[in-house]
Amino acid sequence: MMLNKYILLLVFMILVSCKGQFDINKDVKFITKTKTYTESLSLFKNNKFEYSYKAKLSNQSSSGSWIKEGDSIVLISDEKYKTGVIAFEEKVDKSINGTRIIILDHLNEPLIGAGITINENPNKGWNTNEKGQVIIPRKEITSITIHYITHQNYPYKVKNIESNSFLVKIKMHELSVKYFNQEVWKLKNGKLINPLGVVFSN
DSSP: OHHHHHHHHHHHHHHHHTTTOOOTTSOEEEEEEOSSEEEEEEEOTTSEEEEEEEESSOEEEEEEEEEEETTEEEEEEOGGGOOEEEEEEEEOOTTSSSEEEEEEETTSOBOTTOEEEETTOTTOEEEOOTTSEEEEOOOOOSEEEEEETTTEEEEEEOSOTTOOEEEEEEEOOOTTBOOOEEEEEEEETTEEEOTTOOEEBO
């Protein structure tokens, strides 16, 4: 009789310990749904994922790769979903009398008329010309913020304060896509919980 109790207790402990797990050799879809939106995350056995957010006035999507770390899932979107500052180059160029900043879009076209703020100083700014560039008096620069199309801001932290030549590539923010930059989702009791605490069931 006592042996049966121990066996039952052992089985119960195994089941409880496995609640937070799912079979990584199978495709699984996690979903959360309210009256206003439906959000889902599909994890595939080849370590790819697909994300979808659907609401009345907006939709978002993403895809990429995922890895399991303990009781967490880490999401890394494909580069095509990345927006904001996507590439940059900075260097010291002694041939320039001052500091040159060139702003290009993701297709390498000049970003004309983009506003530039240096060191987060709102009282002084510049606008890029037809070549997507400005040349300003030489000064120590720690940060560059590009302003483009109403309230879209693209900040960039300077790596070397000696630099006086900057090439920044920007991809406009898009509401229809979402970029997961090694975002961690918790796995608990067979459900996924995103960083905002939203619970997804499979």
